[in-house]
Amino acid sequence: MFTQQTQVRVRYADTDQMGYVYYGNYAAYYEIARVEALRQIGISYKDLEAAGIMMPVLENHSRYLQPAEFDDLLTIKVLVRQMPTVRIQFDYEIYNPAGQLINTGQTLLAFIDKTTRRPCRPPKHITALFQPYFQAEP
Amino acid sequence: MFTQQTQVRVRYADTDQMGYVYYGNYAAYYEIARVEALRQIGISYKDLEAAGIMMPVLENHSRYLQPAEFDDLLTIKVLVRQMPTVRIQFDYEIYNPAGQLINTGQTLLAFIDKTTRRPCRPPKHITALFQPYFQAEP
Amino acid sequence: MFTQQTQVRVRYADTDQMGYVYYGNYAAYYEIARVEALRQIGISYKDLEAAGIMMPVLENHSRYLQPAEFDDLLTIKVLVRQMPTVRIQFDYEIYNPAGQLINTGQTLLAFIDKTTRRPCRPPKHITALFQPYFQAEP
Amino acid sequence: MFTQQTQVRVRYADTDQMGYVYYGNYAAYYEIARVEALRQIGISYKDLEAAGIMMPVLENHSRYLQPAEFDDLLTIKVLVRQMPTVRIQFDYEIYNPAGQLINTGQTLLAFIDKTTRRPCRPPKHITALFQPYFQAEP
Numbered sequence: 318m319f320t321q322q323t324q325v326r327v328r329y330a331d332t333d334q335m336g337y338v339y340y341g342n343y344a345a346y347y348e349i350a351r352v353e354a355l356r357q358i359g360i361s362y363k364d365l366e367a368a369g370i371m372m373p374v375l376e377n378h379s380r381y382l383q384p385a386e387f388d389d390l391l392t393i394k395v396l397v398r399q400m401p402t403v404r405i406q407f408d409y410e411i412y413n414p415a416g417q418l419i420n421t422g423q424t425l426l427a428f429i430d431k432t433t434r435r436p437c438r439p440p441k442h443i444t445a446l447f448q449p450y451f452q453a454e455p
Numbered sequence: 456m457f458t459q460q461t462q463v464r465v466r467y468a469d470t471d472q473m474g475y476v477y478y479g480n481y482a483a484y485y486e487i488a489r490v491e492a493l494r495q496i497g498i499s500y501k502d503l504e505a506a507g508i509m510m511p512v513l514e515n516h517s518r519y520l521q522p523a524e525f526d527d528l529l530t531i532k533v534l535v536r537q538m539p540t541v542r543i544q545f546d547y548e549i550y551n552p553a554g555q556l557i558n559t560g561q562t563l564l565a566f567i568d569k570t571t572r573r574p575c576r577p578p579k580h581i582t583a584l585f586q587p588y589f590q591a592e593p
Numbered sequence: 594m595f596t597q598q599t600q601v602r603v604r605y606a607d608t609d610q611m612g613y614v615y616y617g618n619y620a621a622y623y624e625i626a627r628v629e630a631l632r633q634i635g636i637s638y639k640d641l642e643a644a645g646i647m648m649p650v651l652e653n654h655s656r657y658l659q660p661a662e663f664d665d666l667l668t669i670k671v672l673v674r675q676m677p678t679v680r681i682q683f684d685y686e687i688y689n690p691a692g693q694l695i696n697t698g699q700t701l702l703a704f705i706d707k708t709t710r711r712p713c714r715p716p717k718h719i720t721a722l723f724q725p726y727f728q729a730e731p
Numbered sequence: 732m733f734t735q736q737t738q739v740r741v742r743y744a745d746t747d748q749m750g751y752v753y754y755g756n757y758a759a760y761y762e763i764a765r766v767e768a769l770r771q772i773g774i775s776y777k778d779l780e781a782a783g784i785m786m787p788v789l790e791n792h793s794r795y796l797q798p799a800e801f802d803d804l805l806t807i808k809v810l811v812r813q814m815p816t817v818r819i820q821f822d823y824e825i826y827n828p829a830g831q832l833i834n835t836g837q838t839l840l841a842f843i844d845k846t847t848r849r850p851c852r853p854p855k856h857i858t859a860l861f862q863p864y865f866q867a868e869p
Binding site: 615621660 | 749
């Protein structure tokens with residue numbers, strides 16, 4: 318299992334007239350968290366796309382437990398529970414500055430060949446970077 | 456059951472560098488569709504908030520089947536399958552101009568008293584507007 | 594001079610916690626207005642990009658006179674005052690449902706060759722479509 | 732004169748199909764920069780609103796010199812050149828990771844009483860925090 322934490326400051330732009338973060342903006346928070354998670358594993362998503370692999374989202378699921386407010390420094394915990402194949406799933410837990418769990422999410426992404434726009438397996442050097450986190454226990 | 460259709464034109468702002476609509480922007484499309492659905496039933500969401508009732512989102516689920524492109528005139532079909540109680544669920548189906556189903560979604564919202572910020576039942580005149588769509592069959 | 598009107602309904606997503614449209618979202622309203630203006634002249638911006646011409650924004654200027662509110666059906670008046678060369682300028686006036694002028698804007702865009710990423714003149718068939726609106730008076 | 736620097740990482744959500752940051756998203760970058768600038772002076776914009784003062788934007792001006800790309804860690808330099816009165820002007824310079832100036836901006840904001848929605852002078856303790864940066868030279 319791979320897990321990592323990222324922080325994001327709520328922008329005024331992220332709020333709506335209810336005075337909280339608009340529900341559609343959590344998708345961007347998830348994106349930040351998984352880009353940083355990949356970076357820590359040693360994968361630049363920018364380089365991955367430049368190398369011809371895109372990772373479009375197939376599914377997205379969110380549960381909104383408590384609202385997030387402007388200027389909150391949120392902590393996003395990312396989890397990858399299973400070794401990626403042609404798909405990769407990220408789970409998220411978002412905590413507010415008081416340490417309360419305010420949002421949980423799950424995103425399923427595909428590896429897609431940029432030229433053929435067909436699903437593909439991630440390249441071996443990418444798989445190798447994930448490997449250490451998913452070793453079978455003896 | 457209540458069902459309605461709304462159209463939305465994809466903005467350049469909605470796309471990302473993959474050349475398709477960013478996955479986080481479908482939440483705004485769902486919002487447009489349910490605001491228009493409520494309007495057709497006879498409910499102005501704006502007036503509802505002014506009258507002290509907010510409808511925050513509790514859950515959001517999306518499946519991305521095909522990408523949407525800039526300038527596409529999308530058709531969003533909204534369904535309310537059950538008579539609302541303290542909660543209301545909207546289902547969505549998004550079709551591209553070729554008539555292909557490209558996205559399905561589901562949003563669960565609560566009725567919240569704006570002053571107490573506690574869940575509440577919708578006012579009777581609101582419930583009455585939904586009633587005709589959920590008559591028990593003889 | 595070319596002038597046209599477009600309407601846009603304010604989304605909940607467009608508002609911020611001040612209860613009005615976030616100042617950064619007017620840029621998307623301007624974009625909608627100029628895409629529709631081009632369409633009326635006979636130019637699909639989507640086709641233009643597909644044909645290898647991009648129109649990035651060089652300058653954007655906005656004056657916020659009155660706030661726009663959720664659910665407002667705004668009217669955006671677009672004006673092209675001068676025959677486009679390697680650049681094209683769009684002026685905007687946004688009116689609220691009460692007919693009040695609430696925002697004025699100005700956007701300067703370039704014609705760019707998608708392959709070389711260098712400025713270019715618009716193709717002749719594009720120029721020809723603008724011509725009727727900028728005839729010299731006798 | 733007050734000046735400060737903030738950094739912002741370009742999100743995938745910020746890009747459009749041109750492959751660069753959408754022109755409308757710079758407004759949010761400016762917002763981040765001025766919220767952080769105020770924080771460094773000792774002003775929490777969140778607290779300011781809670782204390783009954785809002786700062787809506789009256790004017791926004793942007794010049795786009797070079798595009799910003801996904802994952803770029805941008806540096807935003809903020810400048811307040813004049814002691815704020817009922818209005819405050821922020822100037823911005825955005826630099827890409829190569830140190831190139833890619834965007835310049837200017838935003839004029841008003842101090843508004845949240846209750847009356849009328850322009851007001853900033854409270855004395857706010858003015859006092861700005862004072863040291865705008866001392867008259869002998």
